[in-house]
Amino acid sequence: MANELAIYAAHSDNSKGRVHQDDGSEYRNEYQRDRDRVIHSSAFRRLEYKTQVFVNHEGDMFRTRLTHSIEVAQIGRTIARALNVNEDLTEAICLAHDLGHTPFGHAGQDALNDCMQDYGGFEHNLQSLRIVDLLEQRYAIFPGLNLTFETREGILKHCSKNNALTLASIGERFLNNEKPGLEAQIANIADEIAYNNHDIDDGLRAGLLDIESLRQCEIVDIHYDNVKNKWQDLDDSHLRHEIIRRMINYVVSDLIETSEALIGAVKPNDIDEVRRCGKSLIKMSEKTENMHKILKKYLRDNLYRHDRVNSMAEKAKETVEYLFNSYMNKPELLTEKIQKEIESNADNNDSLKFARLVADYVAGMTDRFAFSEHERISGSSI
Ligand code: MG
Secondary structure: OOOOOOOOOOOHHHOOOEOOOOOOOOOOOHHHHHHHHHHOOHHHHHHHHOEOOOOHHHOOOOOEHHHHHHHHHHHHHHHHHHOOOOHHHHHHHHHHOOOOOOOOHHHHHHHHHHHOHHHOOOOHHHHHHHHHHHHOOOOOOOOOOOOEHHHHHHHOOOOOHHHHOOOHHHHHHHHOOOOOOHHHHHHHHHHHHHHHHHHHHHHHHOOOOOHHHHOOOHHHHHHHHHHHHHOOOOOHHHHHHHHHHHHHHHHHHHHHHHHHHHHHHHOOOOHHHHHHOOOOOOOOOHHHHHHHHHHHHHHHHHHHOOHHHHHHHHHHHHHHHHHHHHHHHOHHHOOHHHHHHHHHOHHHOOHHHHHHHHHHHHHHOOHHHHHHHHHHHHOOOO
């Protein structure tokens, strides 16, 4: 039997609700419905063919945005349950957190942001919110997925003050320096824990990292020694997995214990007191946080900037720029549906709206669709 939800958790019955009036469900609470809407969305399915670090077609064993999101949800749910906060809400936020990612990971996002410089820029986090608020078209009476305030609050991890001003109540916390609920804070850190660990796994498997060098990072070294002390003759694959599962467990346990103590010291009486308390209550201990930061830096220097990753990033950048500029110059290359939307805006000749439609289209592409569009338009493959 699950423990009762803590008073400072997000309670489905006290949700700040949805933008559009929506009947409840007999069998599921509001956050379960949010999670299910995310799972059934087409943006979620497309994550299967979007890059995390390695481009999808580089190998079937690597993480994609979809498997990454599922791993984030697994870690997030463990933490939420241990802290007696809302597991369903945490899961909904984790599964939705990367919906707005462009094809080709960060290289794609940076390229699209450059293309959009004169039109308000492009930010994947804001795009995730745009997808659930507007772009998914499946319900007869409202646009988007019409998710609850709490799920949307969790999806919008960061936001500039200028953008926050355009987002009504969901942007307010960035203007008032407030935190989101604990479930959102958990999803945010679960994301980091997931990618730090699975990028080591993928990097080692791809031969871009090596375990001896990784031992410069204390957190790897400690768990390497633990595994080696127990089994001296493990093959590389077992060694890798035994180290990584220990690292995840170590960081998650530390996070749960540290957060429990922080929450116990602040004693928030409800989710609004969590929001207004002025600091994050979901944290690792200082020692673990430092080890985690060192590992993050190691991965930045040695994996994300590796020649093989860089050369793919260059291709990605070229592809995104080429597609964006082609559609901007020749709208007839776009789908009929988008062309109709452009025509319906034609009276006010709004170039901002036009560019945003093109950005939405490019951002929604999978890696392989972006490559095939490039080939269709240019007549040659990249
Ligand atoms: Mg992520």
